[in-house]
Amino acid sequence: MKVSVYDQQGKEIGTTLLPKEIFEVPMNLDLLHQIVTSSMANERRVIAHAKNRGEVRGGGKKPWKQKGTGRSRQGSIRSPLWKGGGVTFGPRNNRVFKKKIPKKMRKKALFMVLSEKLRHNLLILLEELKINSSKTKLLMETLGRFPINKESCLIALPEMDKTLILAAKNIPQVKMVQAKDLNCKELLLWKYLILPKESLKVIKETFK
Numbered sequence: 001m002k003v004s005v006y007d008q009q010g011k012e013i014g015t016t017l018l019p020k021e022i023f024e025v026p027m028n029l030d031l032l033h034q035i036v037t038s039s040m041a042n043e044r045r046v047i048a049h050a051k052n053r054g055e056v057r058g059g060g061k062k063p064w065k066q067k068g069t070g071r072s073r074q075g076s077i078r079s080p081l082w083k084g085g086g087v088t089f090g091p092r093n094n095r096v097f098k099k100k101i102p103k104k105m106r107k108k109a110l111f112m113v114l115s116e117k118l119r120h121n122l123l124i125l126l127e128e129l130k131i132n133s134s135k136t137k138l139l140m141e142t143l144g145r146f147p148i149n150k151e152s153c154l155i156a157l158p159e160m161d162k163t164l165i166l167a168a169k170n171i172p173q174v175k176m177v178q179a180k181d182l183n184c185k186e187l188l189l190w191k192y193l194i195l196p197k198e199s200l201k202v203i204k205e206t207f208k
Contacts, residue, residue: 003118005125005197010145013127022203023118025111032184035109038099039185046097050090053078059085106183107207113187114203122192124148129155129196134166143174146194154190156182158198180206 001023002015053059059078066073074081080088117123124146131138143153156179157164168174175190179199187193 003125005127007127008129008142022111023115025115027112027116031105032109032112035101035106036185038101041097041099044097046093046095048091049093050087053080053086056086109184110182110207113184117193124192124194126194126196131163131167134163136167136170139167148192151191153192153194154186155194156199158196158202179203
């Protein structure tokens with residue numbers, strides 16, 4: 001599929017042919033849902049942890065003698081029956097939420113989202129993206145030449161560029177990533193995708 005290539009002034013300077021195996025993949029919502037939910041599960045941090053009766057402090061002594069008091073038999077104040085005692089079936093920090101995502105499924109889901117960006121005109125292909133200094137104003141001026149209209153935007157760089165990353169740091173609706181680290185969850189979170197032409201080569205080599 002042929003798409004337009006723009007320079008940093010927002011002018012169309014030519015066209016390029018995008019590989020159909022990456023940018024013409026039909027959508028499969030079931031697969032996409034599976035990949036996104038698995039990705040979110042893998043990022044989940046297990047924080048909640050309830051102590052069981054073996055972890056609660058105190059209770060080494062029997063509260064009262066076994067017989068003769070008229071009260072129920074109790075062996076330790078760490079019992080779940082006592083206030084401040086251990087918790088039965090409470091959340092534990094050894095729970096595992098991680099899910100294995102097959103490489104082929106992950107790759108196909110990424111290509112599906114890239115294809116959707118292209119189909120809905122949310123993909124902007126640049127000849128290159130360079131600025132002279134890490135001033136936010138310079139990057140804002142460049143982005144303002146494109147029909148983004150202050151919407152959220154993900155920029156996939158072919159390699160680490162400290163100048164661009166620092167320039168985008170103070171723009172809440174813009175995020176910089178390396179093309180080799182693209183994933184469908186990130187793409188779904190940001191409306192527009194800006195790709196320098198060199199990033200296409202990185203995507204082909206990384207996800208071939």
